[in-house]
Amino acid sequence: MSPPPHAHFEQVYADHYAEVLRFVTRRAHPLNVDDVVSETFIAAWQRRDALPMPALPWLYRTARNVMLNSARGSGRRQALTMRIATHAPGTQTDDVEALERQLDLRAAFGTLSAADQEVLALHVWEDLDARSAAAAIGCSRATYSMRLTRARRRLAALLRETPAPVPASPLTLGTTP
Template sequence: MPIENEDRFTEVYRAHYEDVLRFVRRRAHPMNVDDIVGETFLTAWRRRREVPEDPRPWLFGTARKLMLNAGRGMRRRSALAVRVRQGGYGTGPGGARVPLVDPTAYADSRLDLAAAWQSLADADQEVLALHVWEQLSAKDAAKVLGCTRAAYAMRLTRARRRLAALLDAPAASSPALAPTH
């Protein structure tokens, strides 16, 4: 249903503002986030008769185009880069803090994932981010990217394979990290 009046626009804005904000925060430089989100909703207002029944993918697509077309700074390459969490500890006997997992192995695996993510092409990062972070269906993600559902599914499959290949690569391939005996 197109946006026919200000009340309907307000409903759309309230329902989707946080999602669009999160979507843009993961991709744009922090100084540009508010401008991009504001421009996305301004575009929605200006093109209100074109906004589809389910506006979320349309809003994501509009925000994506604004980011690409405006060239607003460096996109955050670490959109899905995994941060080493500060937690990882539970409570042992007498209230002592004990690791839930081997903290070194946990940190190493997280760093491997972050490095693999950084090695992916921007297009692979974007496809995976739409799937993992935005939790869009293939149909909706395809709308965001401006491609068919089948093309999106193929891109996602290929991006997953490339990420898996990077994670399966032997750690010894980095001389600086190779163990010394």
């Protein structure tokens, strides 16, 4: 005899709540995070008899759809908002070059399309394999892999385009017109 569907849901909830919360926190406005996570698990409860295994990609996809529906309904300017982690660059806080690289990466990442940001985030932040990431965004593994490759190339190109600081000319330092 199989366990009742609510027991399966309770296990999915216990196993994946923190991951779904982290996923949504990185993408949604802070005031909307709790609502999105709640709606995601309400959808899971409603499908408790037929939750796919593994459940995490389905939960990510559901959370993503909740955010997209919310964005369409409220007229936000972006369908999906992603934020780059705001933690300090580690023990090298006084390392100006490391800070500049981090700022360049944040700026370049912010100029990517929402689709490029999404595939990179699923790969880097969520550490999903190609099959699970593809399931989370609703495409084939091959399509996801191609999108990831293209997003990496666009990010690398943006980082190469970042202009280097122009040094001050020694003739203009300390001189008055």
